[in-house]
Amino acid sequence: xxxxSGTGPEVIVADRQVIVCQGIGSLVTNIPEVRLGxxxxxxxxxxxxxxxxxxxxxxxxxxxxxxxxxxxxxxxxQKEFPGAxxxxxxxxxxxxxxxxxxxxxxxSVCMMSQILVSLPKILGKLVDGxxxxxxxxxxxxxxENTDTLTRREHEILALLVNDxxxxxxxxxxxxxxxxxxxxxxxxxxxxxxxxxxxxIAKYVAGNY
Numbered sequence: 463x464x465x466x467s468g469t470g471p472e473v474i475v476a477d478r479q480v481i482v483c484q485g486i487g488s489l490v491t492n493i494p495e496v497r498l499g500x501x502x503x504x505x506x507x508x509x510x511x512x513x514x515x516x517x518x519x520x521x522x523x524x525x526x527x528x529x530x531x532x533x534x535x536x537x538x539x540q541k542e543f544p545g546a547x548x549x550x551x552x553x554x555x556x557x558x559x560x561x562x563x564x565x566x567x568x569x570s571v572c573m574m575s576q577i578l579v580s581l582p583k584i585l586g587k588l589v590d591g592x593x594x595x596x597x598x599x600x601x602x603x604x605x606e607n608t609d610t611l612t613r614r615e616h617e618i619l620a621l622l623v624n625d626x627x628x629x630x631x632x633x634x635x636x637x638x639x640x641x642x643x644x645x646x647x648x649x650x651x652x653x654x655x656x657x658x659x660x661x662i663a664k665y666v667a668g669n670y
Contacts, residue, residue: 470589471547472499474511476535477524479503486522486551486577493582495589496520504528505538517543520588522581523568525552525559525668531623532559533616536566547588551577556668560599561610569593611652618645619665622658 473496475483483501490498499515502508504527512519521539525532532550539546549570550563560571570584570593580596587594595603611619614635621631628646632639650656653664 470494470496472497472515472519473522473585474499474502474508474515474519475522476502476508476511476527477551478526478528479524482524486581489577489581490522490585493585495586502527505530505535508535509538509542512539512543512546517545520547520549520585522549522551525550525556531620532562533566533613533620536563536568540567549581549584549588551581552668557602558610558668561603562616564595564603571595571599573599611649615645615649615652618642619649619661623662623665 473490475486475490475498477483477486480501480503483503487498487501490496499519500507500511502511508521508527512521523532523535523539527535530538536548536550539548547570548563548568549572550559550568551572551574552559552563553574557573560573563571569588572580572584573596576596576598584594584596617635618631621634626634628639628642631637632642635642637645646658646661649661653661655661655664
């Protein structure tokens with residue numbers, strides 16, 4: 463059972479690393495507009511926490527849980543708990559996930575390097591019913607013109623990370639093997655790599 467300081471909406475902290483949850487949780491306990499709820503490290507514990515909260519909590523979500531990546535987490539939350547507000551947190555080296563979060567409709571985003579300053583402001587705005595993207599992130603987003611990955615390319619990369627072959631990916635997604643090869647070629651070009659291993663390494667690090 464976590465400390466439940468504060469009187470406002472419940473905040474659930476979800477990340478694959480418990481120590482990250484604890485660090486963010488200690489910050490949340492000092493924010494009077496909210497109260498700290500449960501920690502979650504996988505989809506099952508996140509579902510359990512949100513169900514207990516009635517689906518109306520604020521989720522501070524890391525880019526990976528132990529059993530899924532950010533795309534899968536966001537898809538599950540939006541489908542099963544549309545009433546939850548979502549704040550995605552990422553390291554500076556994982557900025558690509560910030561773009562993903564915003565495209566996928568997260569209510570706010572926060573860089574770990576700015577979390578002490580930004581998170582209290584973000585949670586205060588969400589309590590008032592306003593979504594917010596910190597100014598420094600907006601500036602970075604508008605100054606970038608990167609060729610980002612499509613949803614299908616994200617799906618294929620996630621399957622690559624799970625060690626599936628081209629044949630297995632084609633079966634899973636209902637595509638021909640030639641189509642999978644076409645997508646892989648496009649992915650390699652966008653990530654500036656020439657191998658599956660290189661693509662996996664960049665994807666896992668969020669460098670795309």
